[in-house]
Amino acid sequence: MKKIQMVDLKGQYEGIKDQINNSFNEIFETTAFINGTEVQQFQKELEEYLGVKHVIPCANGTDALQIAMMGLGLKLGDEVITADFTFAATVEVIALLQLTPVLVDVDPRTFNIDTEAIKQAITPKTKAIVPVHLFGQVANMDAIMAIAQEHNLYVIEDNAQAIGANYHSEHRTLKAGAIGHVGATSFFPSKNLGAYGDGGALFTNDDELAHTIRGIVNHGMYERYHHDVVGVNSRLDSFQAAVLRAKLPRLDMYNEARKKSALKYDEAFRGIEGIEIPYRGGDYDTHVFHQYTLKIKDGKRDALAKHLQQEQIPFGVYYPIPLHLQKAYVDDRYLEKDFTVTNKLVKEVLSLPMHTELEDDQIEYITSTIISFLKNN
Numbered sequence: 001m002k003k004i005q006m007v008d009l010k011g012q013y014e015g016i017k018d019q020i021n022n023s024f025n026e027i028f029e030t031t032a033f034i035n036g037t038e039v040q041q042f043q044k045e046l047e048e049y050l051g052v053k054h055v056i057p058c059a060n061g062t063d064a065l066q067i068a069m070m071g072l073g074l075k076l077g078d079e080v081i082t083a084d085f086t087f088a089a090t091v092e093v094i095a096l097l098q099l100t101p102v103l104v105d106v107d108p109r110t111f112n113i114d115t116e117a118i119k120q121a122i123t124p125k126t127k128a129i130v131p132v133h134l135f136g137q138v139a140n141m142d143a144i145m146a147i148a149q150e151h152n153l154y155v156i157e158d159n160a161q162a163i164g165a166n167y168h169s170e171h172r173t174l175k176a177g178a179i180g181h182v183g184a185t186s187f188f189p190s191k192n193l194g195a196y197g198d199g200g201a202l203f204t205n206d207d208e209l210a211h212t213i214r215g216i217v218n219h220g221m222y223e224r225y226h227h228d229v230v231g232v233n234s235r236l237d238s239f240q241a242a243v244l245r246a247k248l249p250r251l252d253m254y255n256e257a258r259k260k261s262a263l264k265y266d267e268a269f270r271g272i273e274g275i276e277i278p279y280r281g282g283d284y285d286t287h288v289f290h291q292y293t294l295k296i297k298d299g300k301r302d303a304l305a306k307h308l309q310q311e312q313i314p315f316g317v318y319y320p321i322p323l324h325l326q327k328a329y330v331d332d333r334y335l336e337k338d339f340t341v342t343n344k345l346v347k348e349v350l351s352l353p354m355h356t357e358l359e360d361d362q363i364e365y366i367t368s369t370i371i372s373f374l375k376n377n
């Protein structure tokens with residue numbers, strides 16, 4: 001059996017090596033390191049893939065979220081509702097822009113933002129909702145868009161974990177990230193569409209917003225050396241774009257490989273006491289398994305984690321602390337009774353190795369190790 005890895009980027013590289021090496025050599029020759037043709041081509045190809053009018057590449061996913069909020073003109077004191085159970089980047093940029101983060105609880109099955117909790121959290125100061133498509137499963141976007149429309153709010157999708165996921169709306173199928181007013185994604189190497197360094201992008205169908213954002217990523221310039229707004233420096237470089245161009249045509253295949261591994265995990269764990277396999281959200285979404293995340297019941301998660309460590313099986317606990325309890329984000333506004341789901345999830349979740357190169361014997365070893373531990377402890 002090959003050594004089990006949480007993410008196997010080397011194995012994936014083997015399949016695209018020639019293409020990537022060739023484009024890297026070309027970039028060395030042309031020296032178009034920033035905003036070269038690779039970046040422009042990638043932008044077009046991603047627009048086509050997502051069915052979205054505008055893709056604006058940037059330096060990373062955190063920047064993409066921040067720039068989305070800047071582009072929408074959110075300002076001091078505006079309230080932005082997001083999930084308590086997510087990676088810190090989501091709430092970090094809200095705080096950084098001196099907006100007011102409003103953390104709300106999540107759905108116990110999907111781990112995604114609870115739409116009833118969103119409704120409860122809306123005040124006259126609310127300006128935007130940031131649903132996070134956690135672990136690769138799309139949030140309940142129909143409900144979220146309806147709430148947003150009713151209260152005149154923006155929806156910024158944090159799509160860092162769900163690129164390529166389809167969302168089946170009532171009338172049509174859309175790509176995750178292309179449903180809200182603006183989407184933000186990350187090309188961090190371990191994401192479903194990962195570069196070989198940092199990268200990110202924004203998506204929108206709004207021409208005016210796209211124009212605003214294109215200026216913001218480039219120091220607020222719309223005309224050379226005319227700075228109309230306060231911007232940032234956030235660029236995707238040509239090497240990263242070349243990697244992403246090699247991977248984009250394979251993204252559906254990669255996501256299928258993840259789903260296939262997820263199904264194998266499911267099969268092995270189904271009916272095993274003390275394990276809850278990942279829920280799939282009925283008919284409206286698909287899951288692209290950025291993470292395969294189990295709930296380990298009866299307080300056994302940490303003991304199991306320790307056992308996996310001894311058996312050299314990699315795992316992750318995403319995320320061990322709710323954001324409302326993180327030192328940087330604690331606030332008197334938050335009441336423990338409003339976070340019962342997240343408070344419980346952080347003690348139960350366990351993510352298993354998930355990538356495009358997982359092999360059957362590895363899955364078999366991982367699942368049998370977990371099952372026998374739970375039976376005997």
Ligand SMILES: *Cc1c(COP(=O)(O)O)cnc(C)c1O
Pocket residue numbers: 060061062063086087089090132158160161185186187188198199200
């Ligand atoms: C990875 C991630 C980000 C941040 O992306 P970076 O490219 O690392 O800045 C934001 N939100 C979520 C949910 C993520 O998983």
